[in-house]
Structure formats: structure tokens, C-alpha cells
Amino acid sequence: MTVTHASGFRAAGLTVGLKDSGRPDLSLVVNDGPSDAVAAVYTSNRCKANPVLWSQQASADGRARAVVLNSGGANCYTGAFGFETSRLTAERTGELLETTPEDVLICSTGLIGVGGQDFRDRIVDGLPALVEAAHAGVDDGRAAAEAIMTTDTVAKTIERTAAAGAGEYRLGGMAKGAGMLAPGLATMLVILTTDADLPASVLDRALRHATAHSFDRLDTDGCMSTNDTVVLMGSGASGVTPDEESFTALLTDACLDLMRQLHVDAEGAHHDIAITTSGAASVADAVTVSRSVARSNLFKAAIFGEDPNWGRVVAQVGTTDAEFDPARIDVTINGVRVCTDSTPDADPDSVVFTREVSVDIDLKSGPHTGTVWTSDLTHDYVEENSAYST
Amino acid sequence: MTVTHASGFRAAGLTVGLKDSGRPDLSLVVNDGPSDAVAAVYTSNRCKANPVLWSQQASADGRARAVVLNSGGANCYTGAFGFETSRLTAERTGELLETTPEDVLICSTGLIGVGGQDFRDRIVDGLPALVEAAHAGVDDGRAAAEAIMTTDTVAKTIERTAAAGAGEYRLGGMAKGAGMLAPGLATMLVILTTDADLPASVLDRALRHATAHSFDRLDTDGCMSTNDTVVLMGSGASGVTPDEESFTALLTDACLDLMRQLHVDAEGAHHDIAITTSGAASVADAVTVSRSVARSNLFKAAIFGEDPNWGRVVAQVGTTDAEFDPARIDVTINGVRVCTDSTPDADPDSVVFTREVSVDIDLKSGPHTGTVWTSDLTHDYVEENSAYST
Missing domain, CATH: 3.60.70.12 (L-amino peptidase D-ALA esterase/amidase)
Known part of the structure; x- marks a missing residue:
């Protein structure tokens, strides 16, 4: 219909x-x-x-x-x-x-x-x-x-x-x-x-x-x-x-x-990633932080390789002007808290990957939350977009 | 030494x-x-x-x-x-x-x-x-x-x-x-x-x-x-x-x-790209425009495929707050003016690709120029960065 x-x-x-x-x-x-x-x-x-x-x-x-x-x-x-x-x-x-x-x-x-x-x-x-x-x-x-x-x-x-x-x-x-x-x-x-x-x-x-x-x-x-x-x-x-x-x-x-x-149905995607930032001082901060991670080619390539590379997440948070303490960031990937207070926590090898990937970032700076959705960076993405018009 | x-x-x-x-x-x-x-x-x-x-x-x-x-x-x-x-x-x-x-x-x-x-x-x-x-x-x-x-x-x-x-x-x-x-x-x-x-x-x-x-x-x-x-x-x-x-x-x-x-020596790069914006109202505008193109995965994948996709260049210019007239942008790739006044010009097939790629953007809005250098988005980049820590 x-x-x-x-x-x-x-x-x-x-x-x-x-x-x-x-x-x-x-x-x-x-x-x-x-x-x-x-x-x-x-x-x-x-x-x-x-x-x-x-x-x-x-x-x-x-x-x-x-x-x-x-x-x-x-x-x-x-x-x-x-x-x-x-x-x-x-x-x-x-x-x-x-x-x-x-x-x-x-x-x-x-x-x-x-x-x-x-x-x-x-x-x-x-x-x-x-x-x-x-x-x-x-x-x-x-x-x-x-x-x-x-x-x-x-x-x-x-x-x-x-x-x-x-x-x-x-x-x-x-x-x-x-x-x-x-x-x-x-x-x-x-x-x-x-x-x-x-x-x-x-x-x-x-x-x-x-x-x-x-x-x-x-x-x-x-x-x-x-x-x-x-x-x-x-x-x-x-x-x-x-x-x-x-x-x-x-x-x-x-x-x-x-x-x-x-x-x-995103071009060439192998993983559908939801990046949720909580503990933000404002919704705008939460969305800014989530979007900065969604834009990181290094992070997106890591997810393609099913590598729970939380360091690339914290590094992206650091590029934003959101309110946070650089030493107090938590990162949870598919339910496993791999980073607490900006230091290693659970063994990244314990993260189980499926098509859907959730990345949760806690800024501990306020009550607001925001999610941005993105895809991983894959060989298929490169292929589709290098050959699209030819 | x-x-x-x-x-x-x-x-x-x-x-x-x-x-x-x-x-x-x-x-x-x-x-x-x-x-x-x-x-x-x-x-x-x-x-x-x-x-x-x-x-x-x-x-x-x-x-x-x-x-x-x-x-x-x-x-x-x-x-x-x-x-x-x-x-x-x-x-x-x-x-x-x-x-x-x-x-x-x-x-x-x-x-x-x-x-x-x-x-x-x-x-x-x-x-x-x-x-x-x-x-x-x-x-x-x-x-x-x-x-x-x-x-x-x-x-x-x-x-x-x-x-x-x-x-x-x-x-x-x-x-x-x-x-x-x-x-x-x-x-x-x-x-x-x-x-x-x-x-x-x-x-x-x-x-x-x-x-x-x-x-x-x-x-x-x-x-x-x-x-x-x-x-x-x-x-x-x-x-x-x-x-x-x-x-x-x-x-x-x-x-x-x-x-x-x-x-x-950039990871996985097949092309070394210099993006020069001229005719800018300020050096900051020129660098902003060049950098916006350098950040476009679609543009970078196109260059990997040796596709002189100037549309992806103009589209990136449009995402900036630089001073320009959207109908008057010129784009030249490896010396071939493929876009004049934001419309198709020379046949893109006449662009010859080598390892070094030059993209020149003319905003026709002032005397300033700025270059940003970047790499193409390749399978090797995806591979290196999805497997780095594993």
C-alpha cells in the first residue's frame, strides 16, 4: 500500500x-x-x-x-x-x-x-x-x-x-x-x-x-x-x-x-551500529559525541573487523566540545563494559559480535541521552563507491 | 643523520x-x-x-x-x-x-x-x-x-x-x-x-x-x-x-x-591527493573547503577507483560555511576542468590518473588559496585498520 x-x-x-x-x-x-x-x-x-x-x-x-x-x-x-x-x-x-x-x-x-x-x-x-x-x-x-x-x-x-x-x-x-x-x-x-x-x-x-x-x-x-x-x-x-x-x-x-x-540497507554495510551517549549535559552534547564516533573511519573499520577497539571511541569523544571529564568516560560494546573511567575494563575478547552492534558511551556529566546510527566501513563500501558511476 | x-x-x-x-x-x-x-x-x-x-x-x-x-x-x-x-x-x-x-x-x-x-x-x-x-x-x-x-x-x-x-x-x-x-x-x-x-x-x-x-x-x-x-x-x-x-x-x-x-606512506593509500581551493574570501575558507573534500569518503573512494567524480567535490563544498556562489564553482582534476560554474565541462574520461592527484576548486569569491593533502579510501585502508590490533 x-x-x-x-x-x-x-x-x-x-x-x-x-x-x-x-x-x-x-x-x-x-x-x-x-x-x-x-x-x-x-x-x-x-x-x-x-x-x-x-x-x-x-x-x-x-x-x-x-x-x-x-x-x-x-x-x-x-x-x-x-x-x-x-x-x-x-x-x-x-x-x-x-x-x-x-x-x-x-x-x-x-x-x-x-x-x-x-x-x-x-x-x-x-x-x-x-x-x-x-x-x-x-x-x-x-x-x-x-x-x-x-x-x-x-x-x-x-x-x-x-x-x-x-x-x-x-x-x-x-x-x-x-x-x-x-x-x-x-x-x-x-x-x-x-x-x-x-x-x-x-x-x-x-x-x-x-x-x-x-x-x-x-x-x-x-x-x-x-x-x-x-x-x-x-x-x-x-x-x-x-x-x-x-x-x-x-x-x-x-x-x-x-x-x-x-x-x-546502507551501501556495503556488514554491521548496523547504534551509538548511544548517555550522561550528557544536553541532548545536543549526546548527539555530537555519538555523531563524532559515527564519523570515525578508524572506528568503523574496527567494527568491520569485529574488533571492540574502545580506544578509537574515547579518542573521538576527545575531538568534540561536549562537556565531560577526559578521565571518566565509560564505553560499553554489545553489553560488555570494555572501558571504565577511560581505562581498560573487561577483556575485549569477551565481546560477542552480531550484525547489530551497540556502543554505549557514558559521559557522567548530566541526565541526557542521544543515539546516532551508522554503518561499518567495509570493502563493499569502498567497492560500491569507487565503481558507482563507471 | x-x-x-x-x-x-x-x-x-x-x-x-x-x-x-x-x-x-x-x-x-x-x-x-x-x-x-x-x-x-x-x-x-x-x-x-x-x-x-x-x-x-x-x-x-x-x-x-x-x-x-x-x-x-x-x-x-x-x-x-x-x-x-x-x-x-x-x-x-x-x-x-x-x-x-x-x-x-x-x-x-x-x-x-x-x-x-x-x-x-x-x-x-x-x-x-x-x-x-x-x-x-x-x-x-x-x-x-x-x-x-x-x-x-x-x-x-x-x-x-x-x-x-x-x-x-x-x-x-x-x-x-x-x-x-x-x-x-x-x-x-x-x-x-x-x-x-x-x-x-x-x-x-x-x-x-x-x-x-x-x-x-x-x-x-x-x-x-x-x-x-x-x-x-x-x-x-x-x-x-x-x-x-x-x-x-x-x-x-x-x-x-x-x-x-x-x-x-599513509596506511593503505593508493593515491596521494592535493586539494587546493583558490578564489577564496580568506585562507580559512580555502582550507575549510579543501578539508571538507578531504573528509568525504565518497570522494576518496571515487579517487581510489580513478573516477573523476566532481559532483562529490561540489557536494562537499556545499556542506561548508565558506563564502561562495553555489552556481559558480569550478573543479579541475589533474589539470582537466571537468566542472565550470557548477555544471559539467570537459569529458571526465579525459582525466589521466597517476599516483599523485590534484583537485583544484575555484570559488571565485576572493584572492586566497589553501591546500589540504589526503589519501584515497582503499581496500588496503579498510584491511589495515580492521585488523590492526588483532
């Missing part, structure tokens, strides 16, 4: 020839309303891709009827021609859906620098069939989710149903992304839909909270994408208006679910 | 059994004066190793007669016992050299967490033979340079002789370090000697300038060590006092030479 789990939404996905592999590459999600509320967050990279530049201005009014997404080319660093491609795509989709171009958001993913005349023609020429497929309602949302995959090995989707008063409302979602997952989002596209009846301002607050506590804390390789986009569309079709707090909680839960799906 | 190229210095290196390999592991450099001026810079990591904590306080008065260095154990995160080991080493060396413990600096390199009773005993018991070897003058500085190697494949040394007025003075140096080479130095130990007659205050200014323009701009894997130390000792034995500017220039040149030797 993915994005169509929420009532008021249709979706479609098909192949227009953007990928050499011949796999699906063009995707559409349409909000039939009655509401057309939308909220979105975009990459904090200052060198943004053209679809992001387009969508930022198109979503600024809190209204959108559709999102067109493509894989097989990021349309990034393609200059004015590339921006015009995004605009033309929105214009043509708007005509087909009988709405304005500014009600259509655009997302692209794939290689940077790809976005020439062929790319434009194949997308624009494919739009009538795409809109027709969405109208026909033949897609349960699966095709749309598959057409946005790049190096993903599986489609990532979520569905949630929640009671509110006498009624119920739904959330649906799809995501893609397997590399460049880093702060302020990732090469990650996420479309979330809900039939809850909420104004754009509430959707916006809820979305910012949810992404800050989920996607923003997934940092697989420290690299920040140029195309990251998370869109939340509200159709209001359920007629139900949940209170903001419970809606935010459900949305955050859904985003954490998608984040975990992205995490376990 | 290494550190003994400058007159007034003796050195020695020998094996005391700290390394399983049985290779040399204990090293000594003695300054016979007449001056005992010293300057030193240490890692900016807040979780510093015990020898750094010792040497920081011992060198604070600008005076030192000797440095004892060991490989085969970093004596880091070994608690009060480890600090006492550094102090005992200085005390025993001071007795043998008939000076105070505070005139003896200590440097250690190797695995974090290693620094127990055996480690202490072997070092302290080895000191008489070490001092005797230095007194005998049998070492031309080579043994000292070899005894500080860890994963280094070659010893790194420099020698310089310069005229000043009617006389001449000399600089000698040795360095180790092959991984964790990152900002504010690296797992890097550098001992520099000079027979120029300069007070500690001048040595300090010259050393800070030289390291800021050399070692601080080598960032092979973004990881900051806990043990980094650069020491400059001045014996004054030449009786020559060069002007500060020319001494600083010679010292900077010597440090750049050592930095290049560290760079080409």
Missing part, C-alpha cells in the same frame, strides 16, 4: 528509460484532497540540486497536489537547463492534473551531473502515461516505491493506522536511500502521506520534529546529499483531526521505522 | 621488547646545549595520552634536555598508572643524564590502552643502555628514527643547512605516522633539532607557524590522534642566530618535507 495506505492518495510508477538497467524510474504521488496541505524539509547542503530549488519555492505556501520523483539522474549541477527541466516537469504534470505547476513538487535521485536533453525528454514524455496509471488506480503504491530505488536492494515503506476520538486516520510512506546518509538528511527521498485533517502549519511542526529525531540521526558515511527531500502531504480525507502531540508521535515512529529500513 | 645533523645533539634507538615483531621500539634524543631551549605542539584532542599530559607540563618552561620516545604502546587511557609510567621514565632518564625529570619529554605511539606493568618495566629497564648508546655516539640518528616506526614502511627524516651572516646553522628531524593523520596533527611524532641560537619564544612562534602550514593540512582519514607531538629543540651549538623570518621559512620547508613523507 505504501503511500496509498492513507485515503485520498493515488500513486504510480513506471519505466521511461532513465536507467541503463531498464528498471522503473519515474514515480508519482497524487493528493486528491479535499485538503492539499503539505510540509517538506530539504537538504541543508548549500549546493542544492535543481529539483530541490524548484520544490522549495513550490512548497513554501504549504500547498501541493502531487510529487513527481525520478531515479536515474539527480539533475544536480546541471545549471539553468536543469532547473528548467524541473519546472517543465511540474508544468506538464500540472496540466495533466488540472492544477498549477506550483502545486507539483519534484524529486530526483541518481548521479550528479546527469540531467541533459535526453533526461528531460524521457521524463516529460513519460508524464501522460504516469498520470494515467495513477488515475487508473492499478498501483497499490508498490510501483511508486520501486521506481525511486537506486542502489537500494529493497523498497522501503511504512503504513500506520491510529484512532483519534471516534474515528481513525492513516499514515503511509515510502523512502529510498542507501548511501550518503548524513546529517540534515541523506541521498534520501521520503514521501509521507496522511488522511488526517491537519493544516500545513501542524504538518510542518510535526515533520520537523520527526526528521530531527530519525533521519537526522542516521549518519552512515558522513556525506551530505544535494537532493534530500522529505515531503508530508495531508489529504484530510479521513475527516479526523488528531491532536498534534499524538500525530507527531505517530509520524516520528513511522520515520524511525523508515530510518531503520534505510540503515539496514 | 636525521636529528643529529644539527650539532649539539646525540641520539639512539634500540629494542626493549615492546613490539611482538621484535623491531626497535625505544628512542632517545639528547640536547647537549649550550642552550636547552624547546618548543612543542601537542594534539588538540581533549582525551590526551599520558605522555602528552606529562610533556605538556614539562615543556611549559621552554626548556628540555632530552626526549624519550617509544613505539609499541601509546600509554593512552591507562589512567594514573600510565601517567606514573611517563613520570618514572622521565625521572630515570633525568638521573642518567644528570638533569631533572622536568627536562625530559616523553612520546609514545602504538595501541591505545597498552601501558601496563610490563610496558613500564621494559622501558625503564632499557633506559641505561639507551643513554649509553647515545653517549657512545654510535648512532647517526638512523636508529632513533627507526625505533619510533609503527605501521610506517620507511623512516622519515630531514636535514637542512642554511647560511646566516658569516656562519651557518642546521636543522635535523625525524617523524613517524602513517594513519590517523588529521587536524591539529596526527598519530604523529616529530622531533626537530637545530643548532641555531634562538630563545624558546622564537622557536615556539616558528614551530606554530610551520606546523599550521604543514602537518595541520595533512588529513588522511579525518581521525585525530591522542598522542600527537611535535618537538623542536635548540642547542645553540652553532653560535649562529638567524633572523626569525628566514628560520621560520626553513623550518616550514622542513616540516612540509616531513609532511610529504608521511603523506606518501
Whole structure:
């Protein structure tokens, strides 16, 4: 069901020839309303891709009827021609859906620098069939989710149903992304839909909270994408208006679910690592410390080798400006306290490794906690990313 | 000759059994004066190793007669016992050299967490033979340079002789370090000697300038060590006092030479990459932009695969707070302008790769330039760092 789990939404996905592999590459999600509320967050990279530049201005009014997404080319660093491609795509989709171009958001993913005349023609020429497929309602949302995959090995989707008063409302979602997952989002596209009846301002607050506590804390390789986009569309079709707090909680839960799906499918990863810092003077300190460890190639290579090298953890803590006493740091790996007060404790050989690895750091400087998720640094990561465009 | 190229210095290196390999592991450099001026810079990591904590306080008065260095154990995160080991080493060396413990600096390199009773005993018991070897003058500085190697494949040394007025003075140096080479130095130990007659205050200014323009701009894997130390000792034995500017220039040149030797020997590197940002509004902007690219695993993996993936360069520029127009960035790889005004230019296939790779970024925002050196991300890097301690 993915994005169509929420009532008021249709979706479609098909192949227009953007990928050499011949796999699906063009995707559409349409909000039939009655509401057309939308909220979105975009990459904090200052060198943004053209679809992001387009969508930022198109979503600024809190209204959108559709999102067109493509894989097989990021349309990034393609200059004015590339921006015009995004605009033309929105214009043509708007005509087909009988709405304005500014009600259509655009997302692209794939290689940077790809976005020439062929790319434009194949997308624009494919739009009538795409809109027709969405109208026909033949897609349960699966095709749309598959057409946005790049190096993903599986489609990532979520569905949630929640009671509110006498009624119920739904959330649906799809995501893609397997590399460049880093702060302020990732090469990650996420479309979330809900039939809850909420104004754009509430959707916006809820979305910012949810992404800050989920996607923003997934940092697989420290690299920040140029195309990251998370869109939340509200159709209001359920007629139900949940209170903001419970809606935010459900949305955050859904985003954490998608984040975990992205995490376990990260390019070349052999271990899924959760780094939790506790005893921090603030949540910001906890996240900073966890993220500094998540960024250490030496630490990530050690985990690949199943070496519980806690020294590389403490060394990373030392690179931050968080509040702590350098002589009082504890490190626990997979439940074994290998370092107490910044000195060796339990025998590292007693640490048992599985696919999931937990690293717990105690700063003993306050009551706050924060987790950042990352992947190990593997031969497969090097291989995938040295051969991606060739 | 290494550190003994400058007159007034003796050195020695020998094996005391700290390394399983049985290779040399204990090293000594003695300054016979007449001056005992010293300057030193240490890692900016807040979780510093015990020898750094010792040497920081011992060198604070600008005076030192000797440095004892060991490989085969970093004596880091070994608690009060480890600090006492550094102090005992200085005390025993001071007795043998008939000076105070505070005139003896200590440097250690190797695995974090290693620094127990055996480690202490072997070092302290080895000191008489070490001092005797230095007194005998049998070492031309080579043994000292070899005894500080860890994963280094070659010893790194420099020698310089310069005229000043009617006389001449000399600089000698040795360095180790092959991984964790990152900002504010690296797992890097550098001992520099000079027979120029300069007070500690001048040595300090010259050393800070030289390291800021050399070692601080080598960032092979973004990881900051806990043990980094650069020491400059001045014996004054030449009786020559060069002007500060020319001494600083010679010292900077010597440090750049050592930095290049560290760079080409970086763990697992297949390509030595120089990232130069020009057209920057400030030197700090230029270095920030170059360093952000040097830290990108995606970029570094692409260079390993000899893929001139300029999109990953522009994307990294976008993560910085430097002054630039996102639509006006040029990228040149090995002399081929593959990106002009943030759009594709020359065919990337025309880039020819060799061991040395130059990446030039033009921000078109000012007159300043800065280079950061890094290595590619290779299978060998992953292998060496996942198997290091096992």
C-alpha cells in the first residue's frame, strides 16, 4: 500500500528509460484532497540540486497536489537547463492534473551531473502515461516505491493506522536511500502521506520534529546529499483531526521505522551500529559525541573487523566540545563494559559480535541521552563507491 | 643523520621488547646545549595520552634536555598508572643524564590502552643502555628514527643547512605516522633539532607557524590522534642566530618535507591527493573547503577507483560555511576542468590518473588559496585498520 495506505492518495510508477538497467524510474504521488496541505524539509547542503530549488519555492505556501520523483539522474549541477527541466516537469504534470505547476513538487535521485536533453525528454514524455496509471488506480503504491530505488536492494515503506476520538486516520510512506546518509538528511527521498485533517502549519511542526529525531540521526558515511527531500502531504480525507502531540508521535515512529529500513540497507554495510551517549549535559552534547564516533573511519573499520577497539571511541569523544571529564568516560560494546573511567575494563575478547552492534558511551556529566546510527566501513563500501558511476 | 645533523645533539634507538615483531621500539634524543631551549605542539584532542599530559607540563618552561620516545604502546587511557609510567621514565632518564625529570619529554605511539606493568618495566629497564648508546655516539640518528616506526614502511627524516651572516646553522628531524593523520596533527611524532641560537619564544612562534602550514593540512582519514607531538629543540651549538623570518621559512620547508613523507606512506593509500581551493574570501575558507573534500569518503573512494567524480567535490563544498556562489564553482582534476560554474565541462574520461592527484576548486569569491593533502579510501585502508590490533 505504501503511500496509498492513507485515503485520498493515488500513486504510480513506471519505466521511461532513465536507467541503463531498464528498471522503473519515474514515480508519482497524487493528493486528491479535499485538503492539499503539505510540509517538506530539504537538504541543508548549500549546493542544492535543481529539483530541490524548484520544490522549495513550490512548497513554501504549504500547498501541493502531487510529487513527481525520478531515479536515474539527480539533475544536480546541471545549471539553468536543469532547473528548467524541473519546472517543465511540474508544468506538464500540472496540466495533466488540472492544477498549477506550483502545486507539483519534484524529486530526483541518481548521479550528479546527469540531467541533459535526453533526461528531460524521457521524463516529460513519460508524464501522460504516469498520470494515467495513477488515475487508473492499478498501483497499490508498490510501483511508486520501486521506481525511486537506486542502489537500494529493497523498497522501503511504512503504513500506520491510529484512532483519534471516534474515528481513525492513516499514515503511509515510502523512502529510498542507501548511501550518503548524513546529517540534515541523506541521498534520501521520503514521501509521507496522511488522511488526517491537519493544516500545513501542524504538518510542518510535526515533520520537523520527526526528521530531527530519525533521519537526522542516521549518519552512515558522513556525506551530505544535494537532493534530500522529505515531503508530508495531508489529504484530510479521513475527516479526523488528531491532536498534534499524538500525530507527531505517530509520524516520528513511522520515520524511525523508515530510518531503520534505510540503515539496514546502507551501501556495503556488514554491521548496523547504534551509538548511544548517555550522561550528557544536553541532548545536543549526546548527539555530537555519538555523531563524532559515527564519523570515525578508524572506528568503523574496527567494527568491520569485529574488533571492540574502545580506544578509537574515547579518542573521538576527545575531538568534540561536549562537556565531560577526559578521565571518566565509560564505553560499553554489545553489553560488555570494555572501558571504565577511560581505562581498560573487561577483556575485549569477551565481546560477542552480531550484525547489530551497540556502543554505549557514558559521559557522567548530566541526565541526557542521544543515539546516532551508522554503518561499518567495509570493502563493499569502498567497492560500491569507487565503481558507482563507471 | 636525521636529528643529529644539527650539532649539539646525540641520539639512539634500540629494542626493549615492546613490539611482538621484535623491531626497535625505544628512542632517545639528547640536547647537549649550550642552550636547552624547546618548543612543542601537542594534539588538540581533549582525551590526551599520558605522555602528552606529562610533556605538556614539562615543556611549559621552554626548556628540555632530552626526549624519550617509544613505539609499541601509546600509554593512552591507562589512567594514573600510565601517567606514573611517563613520570618514572622521565625521572630515570633525568638521573642518567644528570638533569631533572622536568627536562625530559616523553612520546609514545602504538595501541591505545597498552601501558601496563610490563610496558613500564621494559622501558625503564632499557633506559641505561639507551643513554649509553647515545653517549657512545654510535648512532647517526638512523636508529632513533627507526625505533619510533609503527605501521610506517620507511623512516622519515630531514636535514637542512642554511647560511646566516658569516656562519651557518642546521636543522635535523625525524617523524613517524602513517594513519590517523588529521587536524591539529596526527598519530604523529616529530622531533626537530637545530643548532641555531634562538630563545624558546622564537622557536615556539616558528614551530606554530610551520606546523599550521604543514602537518595541520595533512588529513588522511579525518581521525585525530591522542598522542600527537611535535618537538623542536635548540642547542645553540652553532653560535649562529638567524633572523626569525628566514628560520621560520626553513623550518616550514622542513616540516612540509616531513609532511610529504608521511603523506606518501599513509596506511593503505593508493593515491596521494592535493586539494587546493583558490578564489577564496580568506585562507580559512580555502582550507575549510579543501578539508571538507578531504573528509568525504565518497570522494576518496571515487579517487581510489580513478573516477573523476566532481559532483562529490561540489557536494562537499556545499556542506561548508565558506563564502561562495553555489552556481559558480569550478573543479579541475589533474589539470582537466571537468566542472565550470557548477555544471559539467570537459569529458571526465579525459582525466589521466597517476599516483599523485590534484583537485583544484575555484570559488571565485576572493584572492586566497589553501591546500589540504589526503589519501584515497582503499581496500588496503579498510584491511589495515580492521585488523590492526588483532
